[in-house]
Structure formats: C-alpha cells, structure tokens
Amino acid sequence: MAEMVATRDVYGKTLIELGRENPDVVVLDADCSQSTRTAWFREKYPKRFFNLGVAEANMIGVAAGLALCGKIPFASTFAIFATARAFEQIRNCICWPKANVKIVATHAGISVGEDGASHQAVEDITIMRMFPNMTVIVPADGIETAKTIHWAASFHGPVYIRLGRAKFPLIFDEDYRFTPGVASTLFEGRDATIIACGLMVSESITAREMLIQEGIEVGIINMSTIKPIDRDAIIRASRATGAIITCEEHTIIGGLGSAVTEVLTEECPVVVKRVGMQDQFGVSGSPRDLLKHFKMSAEYIVQAVREVIGRKKRQ
C-alpha cells in the first residue's frame, strides 16, 4: 500500500525550503493559514508572511504589488475563494500584466468532503485556464507537488497550482522529474487511454488494475500541466489506442476533460468519455463516499473505459 500524503502538507514543507533558499519568496494567506499550511512558513519566516484576513480580492492585489517590486509571492487560501472570489483581480492584476504571482490553492475539488457544496471548488481549473499568461498545474501526488512548487518559484510569471485537503496515495518516487507542459505517461495502453489529473491519477491506477483482470489494457497519462496542455501526448494516445477517458475531480465543463477534447476535436477525433462532476454541485460526505456518489471512483472509471471501448468497436 502506497503512503498516503496530503498535497497541502507537502506545500507547507516546501514553502519552508523555498523560504530558506530564496529571500524574495513571500507568502500570503486569507485567514486559512492553518488549513493551507502556510502557517508553517509563518513560524519560520514571520516577516515574509502576510495574513490579509478574510479578504481574498485584496490578497490577490497585494500579491501583485509585491511581485511588481521583485518579490515572489505565494498566495494561498481555499480554491473556491482563491479563484472564484478573486476572479477578476487575477485576470486584471496578475495575468494581464504577467505579475510573478503563484496562487497555490488548497481544498480543491469534491475531496474537500464534509464541508459540502459551498467549499468544494469544482470550477477552478476552468476559471484559471481561461486567462492568457496563466500556467495551470494539478499535481498527482505529494512528490509531484513539491516539484511543481519548486518549479513555480523558479519560473517568472503567473502560476496556479491546485492542491487538496485529503490524503491520497503517493505514485511517484523522488526520482520523478516534473517538466511543465509535458505530461507523464505512467502506463502505455492498448485498448484505451485514461488522461487524469490530481488524485484521480491514483484512482485511475486502481481502475487499470481492475481492468487487467478483464483482459483490458489501458494506458494512463498524468496531465498535471493543464495549461499549456501537452497536445502531442494527447494526439499520441489517441492514435495509439483510439479511445480516451478523462478523469478529474472537477466539473467536466471547461476542465481537463474540455482541454483534452479541444485538442482531440481539432487534431484526431476519437471516442471519449469524461469522468468528473456532471454539471452539479457537491454535497457533504467523506471524500471516499463522495467519489463514489458522483461516479468518479475506480469502479466508475472501469465502467467508463468499458463504455468507450464498446463505442470504439461499434464504429
């Protein structure tokens, strides 16, 4: 059994490393620092930590101002507030002027769990993907989280990184190398390819093992950079297997599923099934129960794979 790690915990630890390595790194939060783990940075580097209170729009503007004076701000709060509440501030104060701000949002997706619909950001990828100049990253596990946070600090420009609250399995080891804009192929497939992000990558690995029992071989691509998306990886997978399943704990409207199908439609249309939130709000429940309830857990990915393979054969 793989070790279970919450990406937000890795974020907190990585920030401390960044704080030690680079005096220009500053951290902002909007009264969620205990939950986002930015409080860990504050303990070590209190002068470089700014709590802006429950005021996300202002936090984004302050981050932009710090960036325009040479700082490397990491601004964090829950994904719903970091993106949707501050939507236009991110557009006009960060993306338009290419301000060097890193928005690292935790508590993204349905896996927030018990807090329910108001706190479950299932639209943040869509929102962040729309803006020119924004890089959008959804790490698949704790290892990849640390690599992406380090990369974001070294890159000059706006970055959005989507993290979760819940613990989920590590899938990479320390040797894993993150390359922005390049998807990692975890398994080559024959019958279909799953393109997933975030904790849905480990869910997809479970689904793949179940499918092997049925003699079905699916490939898995970890599409951790959703923007700019790895078009070549999508095209290769579609040509190799002729069937694509996208998996995200996010609405299928505008998220990973949309990003992938945009490429497929233009380049090489094949049968597709998008697993994710089907244009609906979440409810309270444990992360595990919610993944089942909204038909995103491994057994439903298995069903989705069977469905697309069936459709492919009928073509």
Added chain:
Amino acid sequence: MAESIRELEDKAKEVRRWIIQMLAEAGSGHSGGSLSCADVVTTLYFKVMRHNPKDPKWLDRDRLILSKGHAVPAVYAALALSGYFPIQDLLTLRRLNSYLQGHPDMLATPGIEVSTGSLGQGLSIAVGMALAGKLDQKDYRVYTILGDGETQEGQIWEAAMAAAHYKLNNLCAFLDFNKLQIDGRVEDVMNIEPVVEKWQAFGWKVLTIDGHKIEEILRAEALSRENKHSPSMIICHTIKGKGVSFMEGVVEYHGVAPTREEAERALAELQ
C-alpha cells in the same frame, strides 16, 4: 523639475491642454475625471515624486498607481512632458497599435507603474508595493489616486484595512473627490459620506484640501511624510472637468471626449 507654484500651475495647464487634444483626437475617453485630477498628477510628477524618465524601472523610484485608471490621459500627458516618450505620440491615444492604451497598461507604456482600469484594485496593489518597500528597507513612497465613485467598491475597504494594519506610512492616497460618477451625483448614486470619518475609522491619517490648489497639495503631501505608523489619505475636493467652463460639474463629460469644436473652445480657455 518645476520649482515654483507658478511653474507648476502652468504645467498643470499644459497637462490639461494635452488632455483635451488627446481626447479630441481619439474621439473617446474620460474628460471630466482626467481634468479633475490634473493638478494632483502634475504636482506629483513635477515636484513631489523621485523618478527618472531615462530609467523608468529605477528600483528606488517613488511609485504612482492610478487606481482610477480611466483618468490616464492626465498621466500620459505628465509622462510625456517629463520625457518618458515623445509628446506627439500622445495623439495616438486609444488607436490600434498605440502604446497609449485606453486604460493604463504597464507592459505597453514606459512610466506606467501598474495596469489598472478595473476600479477598486489599485489600492491593493499599492499596499503590496508599500509592503515590499518596508521589507526591502527602501525609502521610496507609494502614491495612489482613487476616484470617489471608486470607493464604492468593497475591495477598497479591504485594502484600507490592510494598509492601516501593516502601518504603511510610506503609502499616500489622494481621493479625487469630484462628486460625480457616470450615473450622476455620487450622493445620489451611492453616498460615500462621511468620507473623512470613514477613512479615519479605518486607521488612516486624513487631510482635506482643495485639490486644485498646488500649494495645498504640496503642504498635505509634506504632512503625510510625518506619519510614523499610518497611511495617509488626502481628500481632494475637486471639480469634474476643471479648467474647461462648459465641462465643469457636467456629469455627461465623464466618459465623453470633446468634439473638435469643443476642443478649440477648451484650448482657448486653457491658454
């Protein structure tokens, strides 16, 4: 660098003449609010601020964030007259491929500090810049000009709270209190009074002046430097369209440029 009050008054008049010419040439833009803040903008660029047109990104420069971005013709004129770019380029305002965009674009225009135009956001950016100055132990000052209607935005008050919380005495805001917004009188659309008490209650040192009197702008700005622990709000009572008789206090000139004929009349008045 202009020295005397008289020279600054002449410079402000020159800024106003260019505002009229730019807007008439562009055929669109915000006349009233550009003219109402022209004296503050002129005083900042030609007397108060430490800046270098030959090195717009000089790290120790004072910074002006025009939070009411629609008044950017006033700033473009001041930048051109300071030597940031050729004066004749002002007449390209709002045209395709011009580096003088309809609202401030920091990536397009030398000397434009921050991209603004969406109201309510500039003060937050100013707070971030002032915080950075404190962190780096720099002595630069951060100035921002807010519109009165703009302070109806909730984010202004988030930023106001943060500026006082972090004791940003290196931050000095000017409120261009011209009493008019697009839909009418501020007090009718959404009353912002009591202005002085609001900013005081948010922890700011508040000064109230006639925003068209250069000596009052200078005196208030000098006083703002004495604050040890608070940001400063200089409430400038101004007249929308100031300097052009037929525009003064006329709400319709908020977002409308003068016609050629109106521009000629305006320029005659501004000689």
